[in-house]
Amino acid sequence: MKPETLPAPATSAERDWVEGELVRSLMRTQRSTQWLALMLVAIVVGILSDDNEPERLGAWVGVWLLVAAWRLWVIHQYRTRVASQPTEAHLAFFRRNILVWPVSALVWGLTTELYFDRSPLGDQYICWLIMAGLAMFSINSLSARLGVMRAYLDILAGSALAVMAWRMFVELELQGPAYHWWVAMLLLIFWQVLRHAGARLHETLRRNFELQYRNMQLIESLTRQTQAALDAVEIKNRFLASAAHDIRQPVHALGLYADWLRGEPELVNELAPKIVAATKAVNHLFDSLFDLARLDSGKVRLNVEPVDLSKLLHNLELQYLPLCEAKGLEFRMRVCPGTVRSDPILLQRIVGNLISNAIKYTEKGGVLVASRCTRAGLRVEIWDTGVGIPQSHQREIFREFYKVPGHGGTEEGFGLGLYIVARLSHILGHPLSFHSRVGRGTVFRVLLQPTDPREAGERAVATMAQMFPGDVTGS
Numbered sequence: 001m002k003p004e005t006l007p008a009p010a011t012s013a014e015r016d017w018v019e020g021e022l023v024r025s026l027m028r029t030q031r032s033t034q035w036l037a038l039m040l041v042a043i044v045v046g047i048l049s050d051d052n053e054p055e056r057l058g059a060w061v062g063v064w065l066l067v068a069a070w071r072l073w074v075i076h077q078y079r080t081r082v083a084s085q086p087t088e089a090h091l092a093f094f095r096r097n098i099l100v101w102p103v104s105a106l107v108w109g110l111t112t113e114l115y116f117d118r119s120p121l122g123d124q125y126i127c128w129l130i131m132a133g134l135a136m137f138s139i140n141s142l143s144a145r146l147g148v149m150r151a152y153l154d155i156l157a158g159s160a161l162a163v164m165a166w167r168m169f170v171e172l173e174l175q176g177p178a179y180h181w182w183v184a185m186l187l188l189i190f191w192q193v194l195r196h197a198g199a200r201l202h203e204t205l206r207r208n209f210e211l212q213y214r215n216m217q218l219i220e221s222l223t224r225q226t227q228a229a230l231d232a233v234e235i236k237n238r239f240l241a242s243a244a245h246d247i248r249q250p251v252h253a254l255g256l257y258a259d260w261l262r263g264e265p266e267l268v269n270e271l272a273p274k275i276v277a278a279t280k281a282v283n284h285l286f287d288s289l290f291d292l293a294r295l296d297s298g299k300v301r302l303n304v305e306p307v308d309l310s311k312l313l314h315n316l317e318l319q320y321l322p323l324c325e326a327k328g329l330e331f332r333m334r335v336c337p338g339t340v341r342s343d344p345i346l347l348q349r350i351v352g353n354l355i356s357n358a359i360k361y362t363e364k365g366g367v368l369v370a371s372r373c374t375r376a377g378l379r380v381e382i383w384d385t386g387v388g389i390p391q392s393h394q395r396e397i398f399r400e401f402y403k404v405p406g407h408g409g410t411e412e413g414f415g416l417g418l419y420i421v422a423r424l425s426h427i428l429g430h431p432l433s434f435h436s437r438v439g440r441g442t443v444f445r446v447l448l449q450p451t452d453p454r455e456a457g458e459r460a461v462a463t464m465a466q467m468f469p470g471d472v473t474g475s
Helices: 012-028 030-048 054-082 087-096 100-109 121-142 146-171 179-263 265-297 309-326 344-360 417-428 453-465
Strands: 305-308 330-334 339-342 366-374 377-384 432-437 441-447
Touching: 012 030, 012 087, 012 179, 030 054, 030 121, 054 087, 054 100, 100 121, 100 146, 121 146, 121 179, 146 179, 179 265, 179 309, 265 309, 305 309, 305 344, 309 330, 309 344, 309 366, 309 377, 339 344, 344 366, 344 377, 344 417, 344 441, 417 432, 417 453
Parallel strands: 330 366
Antiparallel strands: 305 339, 366 377, 377 441, 432 441
């Protein structure tokens, strides 16, 4: 046989929510209950008016009206002050006013003094039916709170039995008719049946609310997962946009070389190697994009190896020099020979994107790419004489798709260059910093600390959550 599956244990949040809903369920029935009770009082008074002194009956009605006014006040306070409050307020309010229901049961139980063995059997029968109906109705209106329902039934039945016992044992000294014992026995049985039925109904209500809570949690979880799937699609779209952003530069360079070759065929020996190099750069960028896609999925290990920095920078010079010359800018490179442990493709993307941004936002002057030997290790610097970055935007420029408002050059591109730089420098463990002055230019510095493959892999997995590095700071 398949073993029975036990329900998951309720969390504290679930328990609090369910308790609050049980209070709300009980309070929603109270106004209609009061109107029903008022009609029952009118019936009782009409039946017993000929069997009791007006003072006795009037005293009972007066006490009932006071309790009814108390209940109405509690209902009004709940509707006006508590109904829209959090669960904690509902529970606290209910605890403060919990006595109103047991007191109400006591008043109804004491009606037994007005008719038990004091009225004709027909009138007693009708009053007992009213009491039975009131008790059955209470398990529907109060079963949301098991303790309150049990207290109501216990006090209702207990007070009625106490009145009957006083009449049978003290006043009549066990000389009353035999039906007294049968009525008492029926009352005891009916009392226990109602307690059991109320407990079952309470358990049903509680399970329904628990199921409702878990369904809401499931819907919320599915909503989050759906949103995560939509976000993943958006990230893929942005990733394709970043591919277009990065491929544009070497393809543009190829176009410039082709135009020069068509206009000056005698330069074929000089331009052919540059065309080959630019073509390789395109291939490298494609490889880079595929590597990043695998990197985001966590399925590819980084290719960390010794990188000849001077060779890497000269390859980038071949790619970006024509773009500078086409804009009338000077492109200079100062290289300090050396090697660094890093991923060559991703490192080339970091420096290439910084050079691309420098060219894009510079209209006069030039761009300087330099590698320097420092005590902390090799450092690559990209200087430009461009528009600079205002202080108010310097914390935002590494956000995805962010473009500084009013900057020339932002019309083209997708605002992905610096986002990619920040992300990759964080993965490789190459701290990134920058300094900028509006109208004077900007310098980005990448400190090429040796990349630890294991730590880099962990950081690569973390980038799936699109977290920005904490070590990217302005300086």
